[in-house]
Amino acid sequence: MNWSETEIENEGEGQAAPAPAAPAINKDTGALFLGDTGRLPAEARRALCQLLAGPSVDAQRQPTQWTALLRHEDAVRSLLCELFLELVLDRDGGIAFTRQADTAELDSPTLLRSAPLTFIESVLLLHLRQQLAEADTRGERAVVEELELVEAMSIYQKNVSTDQAGYGKRVAAAIAKMRENQLLSKLRGSEDRYEISPALKLLFSAEDVQTLGEAYRQLREGEPAPAEAEAAGEGADE
Known part of the structure; x- marks a missing residue:
């Protein structure tokens, strides 16, 4: 049976059942998409993605991400620490990038090649x-x-x-x-x-x-x- 070509009928009515409505995104919680449990606003997430994609966030070439990074620096630093990464940020030079945190003798995975x-x-x-x-x-x-x-x-x-x-x-x-x-x-x-x-x-x-x-x-x-x-x-x- 090909489900894509067969209508599912309600019992005794002979009519196709309406498609279930997609769950609504609750904007009050700050969710940006279905299943989103993140806490950072969209601008901070984009800056974080740019840091992880590399090689850097540059104030001249990426002013939007740079401004967002400065605004949410503490939160971004905390999330990077969860990945054993360190944020290197030079405000005067207008540049930021990530590097592996110095974990001494702690056995930690390496994400940056x-x-x-x-x-x-x-x-x-x-x-x-x-x-x-x-x-x-x-x-x-x-x-x-x-x-x-x-x-x-x-x-x-x-x-x-x-x-x-x-x-x-x-x-x-x-x-x-x-x-x-x-x-x-x-x-x-x-x-x-x-x-x-x-x-x-x-x-x-x-x-x-x-x-x-x-x-x-x-x-x-x-x-x-x-x-x-x-x-x-x-x-x-x-």
Whole structure:
């Protein structure tokens, strides 16, 4: 019997029974959909989803979610703690993201996947972090040109490959990855100029920059580069 093609009749009436009415959403309880037991308003949930989707919530690119995050910061922090996650928020820089909480010896699951950076990606990140620090000193936005980035990476070619064309493709792929993870944002009206995300200040401390800088200085002097850098980037969508 095909239920989709057969009408269910009321006994003794010969008429099709009316379809049951869908349960109404009780807006007084704050429910946003059927079965919703959440307590956060819609704007805060959207900000939380953006944090979990990654890589960040940016005040410039996502002003609505940023405002909602600041308004409901305590509640969002509490929910992230339930998942063994920590909210990293820089009000002055206008950037926020999540990272695994330091649970010490507590056995806790890992939700954010870490991907090892290639040598080229790691030195590109270091260069961007240094450019960001210099721009902060001048009180300016950190803006770079793609050609400038390619030239900055060229000094490491001898440590990686003698194939200039192949190396250029790898540098282009590293720049594309920075864009994909919103660490570089193309400026409006420009095809080759980018703004560096202030999130790098939170990902790499001044001590990290100094340590990595020294390591890569030694590499520039002739030592071969490792296949992968020890640094790893965190993000829910990697």
